[in-house]
Amino acid sequence: MPSAGVPLTPSASLLSTPELTRLASLFLARGVDKIRLTGGEPLLRRDLPELLSALTSLSPSPRVSLTTNGLVLSRMLPALRAAGLSGVNISLDTLHAAKFERIARRKGHARVLAAIQTAAEAGLDAVKVNVVVMKGVNDDELPAFAALTEHMRVDVRFIEYMPFDGNRWSADKLVPYADMLDSVARAYGRLERASDSPNDTSKHYRVPGFLGRVGFITSMSDHFCGTCNRIRVTADGNLKVCLFGREEVSLRDAMREGMADDDLSELIDRALMRKHWMLGGNKDMHVLAKQPNRSMIRIGG
Numbered sequence: 001m002p003s004a005g006v007p008l009t010p011s012a013s014l015l016s017t018p019e020l021t022r023l024a025s026l027f028l029a030r031g032v033d034k035i036r037l038t039g040g041e042p043l044l045r046r047d048l049p050e051l052l053s054a055l056t057s058l059s060p061s062p063r064v065s066l067t068t069n070g071l072v073l074s075r076m077l078p079a080l081r082a083a084g085l086s087g088v089n090i091s092l093d094t095l096h097a098a099k100f101e102r103i104a105r106r107k108g109h110a111r112v113l114a115a116i117q118t119a120a121e122a123g124l125d126a127v128k129v130n131v132v133v134m135k136g137v138n139d140d141e142l143p144a145f146a147a148l149t150e151h152m153r154v155d156v157r158f159i160e161y162m163p164f165d166g167n168r169w170s171a172d173k174l175v176p177y178a179d180m181l182d183s184v185a186r187a188y189g190r191l192e193r194a195s196d197s198p199n200d201t202s203k204h205y206r207v208p209g210f211l212g213r214v215g216f217i218t219s220m221s222d223h224f225c226g227t228c229n230r231i232r233v234t235a236d237g238n239l240k241v242c243l244f245g246r247e248e249v250s251l252r253d254a255m256r257e258g259m260a261d262d263d264l265s266e267l268i269d270r271a272l273m274r275k276h277w278m279l280g281g282n283k284d285m286h287v288l289a290k291q292p293n294r295s296m297i298r299i300g301g
Helices: 017-028 048-056 071-081 099-104 110-122 139-149 177-188 252-258 262-271 283-289
Strands: 035-036 063-068 085-091 126-133 157-162 204-205 213-217 238-240
Touching: 017 048, 017 063, 017 252, 017 262, 035 157, 048 063, 048 071, 071 085, 071 110, 085 110, 099 110, 110 126, 110 213, 126 238, 139 157, 139 177, 157 177, 157 204, 157 252, 238 252, 252 262
Parallel strands: 035 063, 063 085, 085 126, 126 157, 157 213
Antiparallel strands: 204 213
16 A cells, blocks of 8 residues: 555546446356456445345346455455355455554554454355565565465465556566465475466465465466456446556446447447457566556556
């Protein structure tokens, strides 16, 4: 989190629940079968249980998960489960409370750890812990994070540090996948390679005998663009066909100007056809780092 925080988007600029469900219906009709609510922080949305219920009631019914900082997840999880939530991604970059406060610029580390435990016991289809690894910040914690998978059926996913507006990325802070894998293997010995689904963004491993898995999201050192089938709609209604792409198309404005569903679908198709074949059209991470883009906080994890 930047020291000055981030500017809040006015409520009128955010997609309403009817607008979100309308877009979801269009994407479901085109073959999408999983929706993940991200942020900012989705648990701040007052009508989140109602939104979840509306999404899971669509036909064909999608799997709906969310990405959260976990601070209020334990309290809200029963209502979210009742509304049809199938999985959660919980963002946590350190196991040390003081370091957490420096990174997140808020208290609540113990609540996030408790939320991971609560989610793991709640019978969700998937519980994932997202760890952005930064050299000199938390790269010494990988074995401790992997230990979370010993008795909990969770996926701890180590994410290569990626460049976005305001996150002060530099190549010196990047810990490549091979180094992260080596760090965990040095602590636990040889890891078992686990199976990946065809479009997974994570390379999965398991410490022999552990319930959960560790994974590595290798966007920088070993990109997976060729199998990526993700698209994003930001909270303010812009379609981003690539996380690293500058191009955005306002679906919110199109809807509010009265565009019919067929024309809206065509607008989406045209945006998809313009998608670059890798990394938003960049081959060099240093060029990518200089390219204007939203901050990850404003894109959604």
